[in-house]
Amino acid sequence: MAHCWKYELEAPDASRTLASTWGIFMSMRRVVAAETLDGLAADDPSAIRSRRDLQRVHLAMGTRGIVARALRELTASRRAAAPLRVLELGAGDGTLMRCVARALKKNGPAARLELLDRQNLVSTATLAGYAALGWHASARVCDVFDWVASDSAPHDARAEPRWDVIIVNLFLHHFEGVQLDALLGAIATRTNSFLACEPRRGVLALAGSHLVGVMGANAVTREDAVLSVHAGFQQGEISALWPPGGAEWMLKDYSAGFFSHCFSALRRSNQNGRTF
Numbered sequence: 001m002a003h004c005w006k007y008e009l010e011a012p013d014a015s016r017t018l019a020s021t022w023g024i025f026m027s028m029r030r031v032v033a034a035e036t037l038d039g040l041a042a043d044d045p046s047a048i049r050s051r052r053d054l055q056r057v058h059l060a061m062g063t064r065g066i067v068a069r070a071l072r073e074l075t076a077s078r079r080a081a082a083p084l085r086v087l088e089l090g091a092g093d094g095t096l097m098r099c100v101a102r103a104l105k106k107n108g109p110a111a112r113l114e115l116l117d118r119q120n121l122v123s124t125a126t127l128a129g130y131a132a133l134g135w136h137a138s139a140r141v142c143d144v145f146d147w148v149a150s151d152s153a154p155h156d157a158r159a160e161p162r163w164d165v166i167i168v169n170l171f172l173h174h175f176e177g178v179q180l181d182a183l184l185g186a187i188a189t190r191t192n193s194f195l196a197c198e199p200r201r202g203v204l205a206l207a208g209s210h211l212v213g214v215m216g217a218n219a220v221t222r223e224d225a226v227l228s229v230h231a232g233f234q235q236g237e238i239s240a241l242w243p244p245g246g247a248e249w250m251l252k253d254y255s256a257g258f259f260s261h262c263f264s265a266l267r268r269s270n271q272n273g274r275t276f
């Protein structure tokens, strides 16, 4: 103990960072910390730059292909003629799902997409991009926990029908404990299928997160990338938190690409050609 204290006093900053990263790296326990981008105003130049960096991070992570493949699988048995109803929580500027919509366009379903984020980040150009692909997208500015608290339980006849798909990208890892439980609980009651594509908490992803500067990422992105991996997920962790429903859901919890961890849940009543 005395030895540790001495080290804390004497170690220069870089060594301390390395030591703490190494400690977490060795145990790989999940650590959720506030990310810098979340504390910046939407029009802060570093935030604007960091959101642009995020598009390159997605390219490096292969997110577009990972999400498109998972969505094809989740909607494969759907026979409904109506457009697919999709909700993205923590959607950011909405550009990632636009890339996914482009990837799905060939033989893909028409869709109505709601992009929910607590910041107003979706441009009219992005919405027009969706329209050109045959998707009707709209932005909703709302804290996700207001959405959780809102009364839209599907058993109520006046409530909205369940979503066909709720999706989250680089979003769940912001939360833990009761917040994460409440979020997953609300998602499970309001959708027929769910996909989460999150940072994988592992050696390779941690190494990659330390290298985002090579892509020209700014200080906000460089710091948040590392925090995201520490808060990311490993095999079985999201499944363990998914509300009990036993036979009602088909769950998949898997590594995707080099840096991502995905979780998907499909309500069994949607299988065998039944409509959502």
Ligand SMILES: C[S@@+](CC[C@H](N)C(=O)[O-])C[C@H]1O[C@@H](n2cnc3c(N)ncnc32)[C@H](O)[C@@H]1O
Pocket: 038, 054, 089, 090, 091, 092, 093, 096, 116, 117, 118, 119, 142, 143, 144, 145, 168, 169, 170, 171, 174
């Ligand atoms: C890392 S970004 C991911 C954006 C987008 N999903 C993507 O993958 O490009 C996380 C997003 O979550 C949003 N966010 C964080 N906490 C939120 C909350 N409590 N309610 C709604 N949005 C939130 C942030 O504003 C940010 O746009």
